[in-house]
Amino acid sequence: MKRKLRSGMSASLLAVAACVALHSPPSLAARDAQTILQQTCQGCHTPKADNALSRISHQRKTPEGWLMSIARMQTMHGLQISDEDRRTLVKYLADTQGLAPSETDGVRYAMERRLNTVEQFDDQTSQMCGRCHSGARVALQRRPAQEWERLVNFHLGQWPSLEYQALSRDRDWFDLARKEMVPLLAKRYPLDNPAWKKWLSTAPKSEALVGDWSFSGHLPGKGELAGVMSVSADGSDTFKVSVKGQYADGTPFNGDGSAILYTGYEWRGNVSIDGVTMRQVFAAQGNAMQGRMFEAEHDERGLDFVAAKQGSSRLLAVQPGYLKAGSETEVTLIGSGLTGKPNFGKGVEVVEIVEQSPARIKVKLKAAANAQPGLRAVTVGTLKGPSLSIYNKIASVKVVPEFSVARIGEGGGSTPKVQGRFDAEAWGKGADGKPYRIGVFPAQWKVEAFDDRAREDEDVKFAGTMQADTGVFTPGDAGPNPARKMSTNNAGNLKVIAAVDDAGKSLTGEGHMIVTVQRWNNPPIP
Ligand code: HEC
Ligand code: HEC
Numbered sequence: 001m002k003r004k005l006r007s008g009m010s011a012s013l014l015a016v017a018a019c020v021a022l023h024s025p026p027s028l029a030a031r032d033a034q035t036i037l038q039q040t041c042q043g044c045h046t047p048k049a050d051n052a053l054s055r056i057s058h059q060r061k062t063p064e065g066w067l068m069s070i071a072r073m074q075t076m077h078g079l080q081i082s083d084e085d086r087r088t089l090v091k092y093l094a095d096t097q098g099l100a101p102s103e104t105d106g107v108r109y110a111m112e113r114r115l116n117t118v119e120q121f122d123d124q125t126s127q128m129c130g131r132c133h134s135g136a137r138v139a140l141q142r143r144p145a146q147e148w149e150r151l152v153n154f155h156l157g158q159w160p161s162l163e164y165q166a167l168s169r170d171r172d173w174f175d176l177a178r179k180e181m182v183p184l185l186a187k188r189y190p191l192d193n194p195a196w197k198k199w200l201s202t203a204p205k206s207e208a209l210v211g212d213w214s215f216s217g218h219l220p221g222k223g224e225l226a227g228v229m230s231v232s233a234d235g236s237d238t239f240k241v242s243v244k245g246q247y248a249d250g251t252p253f254n255g256d257g258s259a260i261l262y263t264g265y266e267w268r269g270n271v272s273i274d275g276v277t278m279r280q281v282f283a284a285q286g287n288a289m290q291g292r293m294f295e296a297e298h299d300e301r302g303l304d305f306v307a308a309k310q311g312s313s314r315l316l317a318v319q320p321g322y323l324k325a326g327s328e329t330e331v332t333l334i335g336s337g338l339t340g341k342p343n344f345g346k347g348v349e350v351v352e353i354v355e356q357s358p359a360r361i362k363v364k365l366k367a368a369a370n371a372q373p374g375l376r377a378v379t380v381g382t383l384k385g386p387s388l389s390i391y392n393k394i395a396s397v398k399v400v401p402e403f404s405v406a407r408i409g410e411g412g413g414s415t416p417k418v419q420g421r422f423d424a425e426a427w428g429k430g431a432d433g434k435p436y437r438i439g440v441f442p443a444q445w446k447v448e449a450f451d452d453r454a455r456e457d458e459d460v461k462f463a464g465t466m467q468a469d470t471g472v473f474t475p476g477d478a479g480p481n482p483a484r485k486m487s488t489n490n491a492g493n494l495k496v497i498a499a500v501d502d503a504g505k506s507l508t509g510e511g512h513m514i515v516t517v518q519r520w521n522n523p524p525i526p
Pocket of ligand 1: 037040041042043044045055056059069070072073076077078079080081089147150151154
């Protein structure tokens with residue numbers, strides 16, 4: 001390999017480093033980003049026209065992406081930087097060289113740490129780039145062709161053995177990466193994009209986020225929740241946050257914390273809910289926030305979160321979102337600016353409005369015995385969005401996620417176990433014969449051996465335990481297990497089975513869960 005791998009790097013590292021020492025700032029007071037770039041990065045990254053630095057100025061990425069690049073400078077290239085300076089730089093770079101909201105659409109799952117997502121990329125991208133890390137790590141960056149090419153060079157220079165690995169030794173990886181992937185990536189993920197220019201000039205001021213937010217959420221294994229999140233300013237682009245909410249079963253969901261806004265919309269919060277630290281990764285735009293809130297130590301325990309600013313008008317959710325023909329139930333509408341009469345469509349009658357405020361409406365509903373199965377658009381005045389499912393019988397049950405990974409842990413080690421968390425989704429058949437989602441139902445859960453190998457190795461006995469009434473699977477302890485064949489660890493290959501009761505008839509759905517070893521390397525973007 002004759003290519004110069006560090007093309008674009010300054011050769012005069014020592015000389016500049018010496019200059020930095022001579023001109024280092026007199027105190028440890030907070031330094032601004034430009035100063036840090038000059039004094040901490042410019043030693044290796046050469047200055048270019050227009051106040052630019054080689055490599056650094058020619059890429060755009062998420063806050064997590066910038067954090068990972070700088071962390072790599074520390075671990076691989078010996079960069080010395082304080083945590084405070086690194087925070088300042090990540091903020092500055094994410095604000096000035098970030099991604100527009102439309103550029104993160106469809107790949108936010110990586111930042112939201114939905115690690116069971118089955119990605120959808122073309123075969124070549126999956127094989128060439130998505131076999132060591134997520135395809136989202138690639139899709140969450142923007143660069144010109146030259147920078148994509150340098151990235152390819154860096155990969156091979158840093159990990160030369162990649163050429164001998166599976167999905168490389170069967171092809172000329174380096175040649176394909178340069179000749180096919182680089183042009184493809186430069187076209188698909190270009191540095192210059194009108195969407196980014198537009199976002200820079202139209203992004204709302206962060207103060208617009210201050211106020212009370214009505215939110216709705218869903219935590220697998222626990223159910224739906226709703227409440228109010230109060231946001232107050234605490235410096236520029238930083239906030240104090242307080243959450244007051246409740247699960248459908250009455251369990252409180254209360255806590256306080258802080259948040260910071262990157263790139264004008266990338267909301268990153270840290271909230272302690274009843275003593276457990278939870279992270280918030282939301283896209284916050286105008287009157288809408290959406291994303292995922294998960295435990296810092298257990299990112300598999302997380303809830304889908306959607307919020308509307310009070311004072312705006314938006315209908316967020318209907319809880320629960322289904323009703324059986326011929327039956328009555330109480331449902332709650334969550335949103336903001338809810339005024340007027342709720343309507344649930346044909347065959348659904350509002351028997352009584354139990355409670356009504358701008359943030360929630362609780363109603364008693366009755367579905368006619370002959371109401372046609374299918375989805376009804378729910379409206380409140382002129383507001384719409386969510387739907388209500390009417391069903392007379394459940395046609396099938398799906399386990400969600402259909403494919404998942406749990407991980408052994410603890411057992412004397414410091415890595416926590418990664419649980420499996422499942423929902424049983426009921427599906428109906430519409431009048432048109434097409435399947436439609438009814439919603440998440442209570443279920444009875446169990447695991448079984450996935451195949452003969454798993455049966456022979458007694459994976460069900462060793463890999464962990466499924467909580468029958470919640471769908472929460474807790475894997476076994478890490479480390480070798482003398483009770484297993486060849487003292488192997490508690491890994492396993494399991495079927496996840498949910499049984500849902502529909503008027504005395506039991507319907508089952510099936511998922512697949514691999515119980516495997518710890519994730520030793522757990523970067524912010526998988
Ligand atoms: C000791 C030398 C050194 C210092 C100091 C240094 N870098 Fe780097 N940087 C490198 C090298 C070498 C590469 C190319 C290899 C790589 O990508 O890891 C690089 C590449 C990069 C890239 C491109 C990564 C990519 O994926 O294409 C970015 C961005 C970057 N550095 C940011 C920074 C920032 C920000 C600082 C200052 C906080 C910094 N670097 C300080 C040596 C350095
Ligand atoms: C052999 C495994 C492997 C393959 C194949 C691979 N990557 Fe990577 N990639 C890595 C590792 C390891 C890192 C470094 C993570 C870190 O920053 O510590 C990385 C980092 C990255 C980053 C983040 C760099 C930054 O600092 O911003 C991007 C973007 C990326 N890879 C894109 C690609 C693309 C595009 C391809 C296919 C052409 C590819 N990767 C193929 C292992 C791989």
